[in-house]
Each structure stands twice: as structure tokens, then as C-alpha cells.
Amino acid sequence: MGKKLPGKRPPVRRVRPESGPAPVVFEYVDPAARTVALAGDFNQWDAGNRPLARLPGGRWTVSIKLEPGTYHYRFVVDGDRWVEDPLNNERAPNDYGTFNSIRLVTE
Numbered sequence: 001m002g003k004k005l006p007g008k009r010p011p012v013r014r015v016r017p018e019s020g021p022a023p024v025v026f027e028y029v030d031p032a033a034r035t036v037a038l039a040g041d042f043n044q045w046d047a048g049n050r051p052l053a054r055l056p057g058g059r060w061t062v063s064i065k066l067e068p069g070t071y072h073y074r075f076v077v078d079g080d081r082w083v084e085d086p087l088n089n090e091r092a093p094n095d096y097g098t099f100n101s102i103r104l105v106t107e
Helices: none
Strands: 022-029 036-040 053-055 059-066 069-077 081-083 091-093 099-105
Touching: 022 069, 022 099, 036 059
Parallel strands: none
Antiparallel strands: 022 059, 036 069, 053 059, 069 081, 069 099, 091 099
């Protein structure tokens, strides 16, 4: 065992968590909806790829893992109505004359 010197401590090694996919929750509220899906640039705008689960009170939710970055998305209600996220004020115009919602995922 080595001799300890007074006032000397071993250097602290700070470990930075690896960046990678983080769970991101998307929610939508519509008690009248029969189905709700999530479509965005993270799933090539495929409305059939990310269905939301219906919870009591007409709440719909899904959690997906996303890498840090900025993502555009919309909800698809009942298979044909594309809507912005009413719980998110961040948005950007799209090529269809409407807006996409924007989600920023940080490390």
C-alpha cells in the first residue's frame, strides 16, 4: 500500500454520460378520436408506424427513443386528419401551407 500524502487527493474523474437515444413522451388529447398516430421526420412520416395508446379521459400517449436533435412531427387522428401538437407552441411552416410541431431533444 502506498503512503498517503496529506492534502493530496487522487484526481476526480468525471464521467460524462454517453449521449444516445432518450425516451421522449408525446401526448395528445381528443376524447372523440378513434385512433391517433405520431408521424414525423424520425419515422419517415409513416402514420402507421407509431400508434398512440388511449388512456382514460381521451388522453393518448406514446414514448419513443430519439437521439439528441430537432424533430418535426404531427399527429394523425382517425387515419386522415393531420394536426399540430396543441400542447407544444414550437412549430415551423411545412410544404403544405400548414405547420409542423417541433421537438428539441437534448442530451
